[in-house]
Amino acid sequence: MSTLRTRVLGAGYARLARPVLYRLDPEVAHHGTIRAVRLLGSTALTRAGTARLLGPGAPADGSSEVEVLGMGFRHRLGLAAGMDKDGTALAAWGPLGFGHVELGTVTALPQPGNPRPRMVRLPRSGALINRMGFNNEGVHALAGRLRAARARGLVDIPVGVSIGKSKATPVQRAVEDYVTSVRAVGDVADYLAVNVSSPNTPGLRSLQDAGPLRELLSAVVAEADRTPVLLKLAPDLGDPAVDEALGVALDTGVRGVIATNTTVSRAGVHPTERHTAEQSGGLSGAPLAPRSLEVVRRVADGAGLPVIGVGGIMTSDDAARMLDAGAALVQVYTGLVYAGPALVRQVAAL
Numbered sequence: 001m002s003t004l005r006t007r008v009l010g011a012g013y014a015r016l017a018r019p020v021l022y023r024l025d026p027e028v029a030h031h032g033t034i035r036a037v038r039l040l041g042s043t044a045l046t047r048a049g050t051a052r053l054l055g056p057g058a059p060a061d062g063s064s065e066v067e068v069l070g071m072g073f074r075h076r077l078g079l080a081a082g083m084d085k086d087g088t089a090l091a092a093w094g095p096l097g098f099g100h101v102e103l104g105t106v107t108a109l110p111q112p113g114n115p116r117p118r119m120v121r122l123p124r125s126g127a128l129i130n131r132m133g134f135n136n137e138g139v140h141a142l143a144g145r146l147r148a149a150r151a152r153g154l155v156d157i158p159v160g161v162s163i164g165k166s167k168a169t170p171v172q173r174a175v176e177d178y179v180t181s182v183r184a185v186g187d188v189a190d191y192l193a194v195n196v197s198s199p200n201t202p203g204l205r206s207l208q209d210a211g212p213l214r215e216l217l218s219a220v221v222a223e224a225d226r227t228p229v230l231l232k233l234a235p236d237l238g239d240p241a242v243d244e245a246l247g248v249a250l251d252t253g254v255r256g257v258i259a260t261n262t263t264v265s266r267a268g269v270h271p272t273e274r275h276t277a278e279q280s281g282g283l284s285g286a287p288l289a290p291r292s293l294e295v296v297r298r299v300a301d302g303a304g305l306p307v308i309g310v311g312g313i314m315t316s317d318d319a320a321r322m323l324d325a326g327a328a329l330v331q332v333y334t335g336l337v338y339a340g341p342a343l344v345r346q347v348a349a350l
């Protein structure tokens with residue numbers, strides 16, 4: 001019954017919802033989807049109905065439950081950062097079947113992000129390119145929303161918050177900027193993800209170099225107090241740079257690694273979409289999978305820290321490969337755009 005429901009959901013999304021969404025500009029489709037998802041989470045009735053219809057899909061005997069970072073997760077799949085940046089739909093992700101959600105990336109200052117268009121689909125490649133540039137309402141808005149949702153009992157899964165640097169803040173003052181975000185949201189998040197790996201904020205990725213990274217992570221971990229801090233890495237770091245970042249993470253008390261963010265590489269893009277792929281921004285989805293998997297394996301083998309594997313999980317087999325590579329949890333973004341909510345049920349059932 002449950003498998004049948006997953007199949008019906010998958011076919012329904014592919015035949016009905018996806019063709020409609022694909023007629024729209026990708027960002028318009030995205031905002032429409034978030035508005036619809038927010039409605040699903042808006043009342044006890046819609047939450048219960050959503051959970052019943054789309055539900056967790058995890059085995060009823062609890063065999064998929066795991067403990068990571070000292071927290072219980074009902075299964076290993078979460079929603080990746082960037083989908084619900086401002087947490088406007090945060091009450092719906094649990095009923096929709098996710099085991100955790102990473103909100104953000106938010107910045108200390110609200111900011112509009114880059115000019116539109118800033119997101120493009122590459123359907124033949126199973127990919128997206130985005131150069132959103134951390135468009136968000138600011139950390140204080142998200143913290144207020146999350147606090148209110150918790151007070152109303154609407155948060156039923158672990159909620160991580162991804163923090164990044166405000167564009168207006170020069171990279172030399174990045175530490176202060178991140179610490180402002182930690183102060184605002186640290187006590188209400190289940191974990192914090194330090195995003196130094198987006199390709200769309202000038203200078204951001206230089207914070208992955210050992211010196212600046214050490215200074216940043218030490219300050220964030222100290223300010224976060226008991227809230228676990230995770231580091232999100234770019235797939236474009238070479239292996240020695242990954243090892244160096246891991247060394248810094250271990251030294252500074254970081255509790256986990258998220259691998260990976262989007263890539264500036266265009267390897268693996270379908271030949272007919274190479275021209276579109278010349279646009280600037282971070283590539284996500286299927287072409288990213290091989291490198292994300294490699295980084296996950298390297299971190300899992302080397303660091304002794306739990307890894308959240310993300311990048312190119314388009315099917316439950318992809319998720320199984322990430323878990324085999326040593327990921328403790330996995331996340332999806334682009335896979336959800338192409339496969340719809342059935343993907344959540346498939347991976348949750350692993």
Ligand SMILES: Cc1cc2nc3c(=O)[nH]c(=O)nc-3n(C[C@H](O)[C@H](O)[C@H](O)COP(=O)(O)O)c2cc1C
Pocket residue numbers: 080081082083085104105119128130132134162195198232260261262283284285286288310311312313331332333334335
């Ligand atoms: C439109 C879009 C926006 C994103 N925004 C963020 C973000 O704000 N912060 C972040 O850490 N990652 C962001 N990501 C990256 C995803 O969280 C994820 O690391 C990446 O897309 C790889 O996973 P996927 O192949 O499942 O999409 C974004 C990705 C996309 C496609």
